[in-house]
Amino acid sequence: MTRNTYILAIDQGTTSSRAILFDHDGLPVPTATAQVEHRQILPRAGWVEHDPMEIWENVRTVMAQVAGHADLEPALVSAIGITNQRETVVVWDKESGRPVYNAIVWQDTRTSGICARLAEGHDDAEDRFRDATGLPLSTYFAGPKIRWILEHLDSEGERGTERAEAGELLAGTIDTWLVWNLTGGSRGGPDGEPALHVTDVTNASRTMLMDLRTLEWSDELCREIGVPRAMLPQIVPSSGVVGKVAERRMFGGTPIAGILGDQQAAMFGQTCFEPGEAKNTYGTGAFLLLNTGTEPQFSENGLLTTVCYQLEGQDPVYALEGSVAVAGSLVQWLRDNLGIIDDAAETEDLATSVEDNGDCYLVPAFSGLLAPRWRSDARGALVGLTRFHTRAHLARAALEATAFQSREMAAAMVADAGEKPDSLRVDGGMVVNDFLMQFQADILGVAVVRPEVTETTALGAAFAAGLAVGEWESPETLRDLWRENHRWEPEMDDDERERLLARWDDAVERTLGWADNEP
Numbered sequence: 001m002t003r004n005t006y007i008l009a010i011d012q013g014t015t016s017s018r019a020i021l022f023d024h025d026g027l028p029v030p031t032a033t034a035q036v037e038h039r040q041i042l043p044r045a046g047w048v049e050h051d052p053m054e055i056w057e058n059v060r061t062v063m064a065q066v067a068g069h070a071d072l073e074p075a076l077v078s079a080i081g082i083t084n085q086r087e088t089v090v091v092w093d094k095e096s097g098r099p100v101y102n103a104i105v106w107q108d109t110r111t112s113g114i115c116a117r118l119a120e121g122h123d124d125a126e127d128r129f130r131d132a133t134g135l136p137l138s139t140y141f142a143g144p145k146i147r148w149i150l151e152h153l154d155s156e157g158e159r160g161t162e163r164a165e166a167g168e169l170l171a172g173t174i175d176t177w178l179v180w181n182l183t184g185g186s187r188g189g190p191d192g193e194p195a196l197h198v199t200d201v202t203n204a205s206r207t208m209l210m211d212l213r214t215l216e217w218s219d220e221l222c223r224e225i226g227v228p229r230a231m232l233p234q235i236v237p238s239s240g241v242v243g244k245v246a247e248r249r250m251f252g253g254t255p256i257a258g259i260l261g262d263q264q265a266a267m268f269g270q271t272c273f274e275p276g277e278a279k280n281t282y283g284t285g286a287f288l289l290l291n292t293g294t295e296p297q298f299s300e301n302g303l304l305t306t307v308c309y310q311l312e313g314q315d316p317v318y319a320l321e322g323s324v325a326v327a328g329s330l331v332q333w334l335r336d337n338l339g340i341i342d343d344a345a346e347t348e349d350l351a352t353s354v355e356d357n358g359d360c361y362l363v364p365a366f367s368g369l370l371a372p373r374w375r376s377d378a379r380g381a382l383v384g385l386t387r388f389h390t391r392a393h394l395a396r397a398a399l400e401a402t403a404f405q406s407r408e409m410a411a412a413m414v415a416d417a418g419e420k421p422d423s424l425r426v427d428g429g430m431v432v433n434d435f436l437m438q439f440q441a442d443i444l445g446v447a448v449v450r451p452e453v454t455e456t457t458a459l460g461a462a463f464a465a466g467l468a469v470g471e472w473e474s475p476e477t478l479r480d481l482w483r484e485n486h487r488w489e490p491e492m493d494d495d496e497r498e499r500l501l502a503r504w505d506d507a508v509e510r511t512l513g514w515a516d517n518e519p
Contacts, residue, residue: 005076005471006021006022006077007022007077007078007079007462007466007471008022008077008079009080009082009461009462010059010062010081010178010461011084011458012055012082012084012174012175012178013084013085013262014088014329015040015284015332016036016037016038016058017055017062018033019033019059019062019063020032020033020458020462021033021066021069021077022459022462024471025481027453028458028459033066034061034062034065036061036062038054038055039051041102046109046110046367047108048104049105050088050103051102052090052177053099055103056177056178063251067250077251077254078255078469079241079257079468079471080245080255080257081257081258081259081458081462081465082178083175083259083260083262083461084174084175084203084262085173085262086174086261087106087140087145087207088103088105088106088142088173089146089149089172090103090171090173091146091150091160091164091171091231092170092171092177095168095186097185097187100153100158100160100169101152103177104145104148104149108367110139111144111148114144114147114148114151118225119137125137129208130298130305131298132211132220133208133209133211133212133221134205134304134305135208135305138374140370141206141207141208144225146207146231147225147226149171150227161228164231165230165231171232172197172233173203173207173261175259176197176198176199176203176233179196179242179243179259180195181195182245182246182247183196183243183244183246183256184246189246196242196243197234198233198234198235199233199235199236200235200236200259200261201215201236201237201310201316202259202260202306202310203260204307205307208221209225209232210235212305215307215310216235217229237312237313238260238309239309239312239464239467240468241255242255243255244256255465257464257465257468258461258464258465258466259461260460260461262283262287263323263457264289264306264308264319264460265456265460266281266456266457267289267309267319268459268464269453269456269460269461269462270425270427270451270460270482271463271475271478272289273291273475275291275293276421277290277421277425278425279425279427279456280410280425280427281426281428282406282431283328283428283429283430284326285323285325286323286409286428287321287323287324288321288406288424289306289319289320290319290320290413290421291319292308292319292320292417293317293318294317294318297416297417299412299416300415300416301372301413301415302374303321303322303372303409303413303416304322304323304371305321306318311467312468321371322370322371322406322409323370324371324405324406324409325366325367325368325370326364326366326367327430328402328429330401330402331344331430332344334394334395338394340391340394344429347396347398348399348433350391350392350395350396351399351435351436352435353392354390354392356396357396357397357400358384358388358393360382360383360385360393361382361397361400361401361507362381362397362398362400363507363508364380364401365379365380365381366379366380373408375512377513377514377515377516378511378512378513380511381510382394383506396435399433399435400439402430402440403436404443404504407440407501410424410444423446423447423449424440424444424446424447424448425449425451426440426448427450427454428457429454431450431454438491440488441488441489441490442497443497445490445494447488447490448488449484449486450484451483451484451485452483452484452485453483463478
């Protein structure tokens, strides 16, 4: 990459949309970063929605703010990379470009009834689609969410399924929605070409509709789950030019050259290109991925098999993944719902102000438990509470909960892979919390390593886009750009680690089955 050429990353996450400009050294340009939050719409317990039009307008806003950077000429941006919250689904009218329903977010559990129908008559229902997709039957994934929207439209007399089969309705994850709008939406491009309806292999692998080996939509899966193939996007590699931005005032003509789901983008930004390399991202949730190479490896311990990335013209690379629904959002809950902190940064001072958690454990199973337990019947619990406890103990328990959940994923990964990694690369908003990182190293028993650039999700999207347009030569070139910022070595003795893990497991067991008894 020439010295004054840049890559723009669009990072559309669960709580906000960001645009970050990266230079040829893989460093963010400090004055060319913008972020806007969007609403979390919670119609009822277990339901989580976003307004797709609000997300699109926010993306346009952050792109415009970066485009207005005083020292930047738009022509110096050689490519755009996109990364996104993965299983969140949008269905929209092809002609009008308007969503027919709010986006259903990856955390949402309303499709439990659809999943129950899909499980009927199958002895091993959870694994019914695992061989084809690498995924368990769960409300987590995108396919049943699309089916729910179609059934909702049908129930309202709006012919959802019929219109989808006729190609009048389009569906996709957030990357698909953004690319379609960036390339012209219902108006099309400046030269009359239609907007692009695409998704990359990493996002497609989270739908429960794509065959993990062929990287194509499966007719059988689409029929079983009830999603017409006509409404699904074209599947493309993670790194490769797919089209150009239509709007001239907003990086018009710039190629869109990288698309990755957020956790795969973080893997790419951490340059985990070799089998056996792993990272954990601490965002709204926590997501641990292990590179397993060019052959899919299927878990026997509750993990997902997913596409890690695919470079254009090359074989896909696969990963094992563990997913925790609630990590950073638990700190947000302490702030917004309980009001015991004003800012997330307070949790570190509170946690270190007490000697330990006082035998208090906070299990954030707000919408069930994901990997490796996969218990949709679990609900959150605060266990061991007495009058002795203060908000400092709650803050500490909240941070420790993220580390405990991550350790469960890591243990499952070691059981599947057969070996324990020497270290774990970490990223995401929570890695600025030194207490959490030290406790994570202690409870894992391995070193935790934070990179210099912690915005690895956006960086991964930039790396994928830059490779596609030749701004970086190869993945090996990207490895040279990765820099270590800090390393935490484990300090806890084995007996204390095992004691804490046993108490955590006891606390989790007390959350199971609660939803089965809901009135």
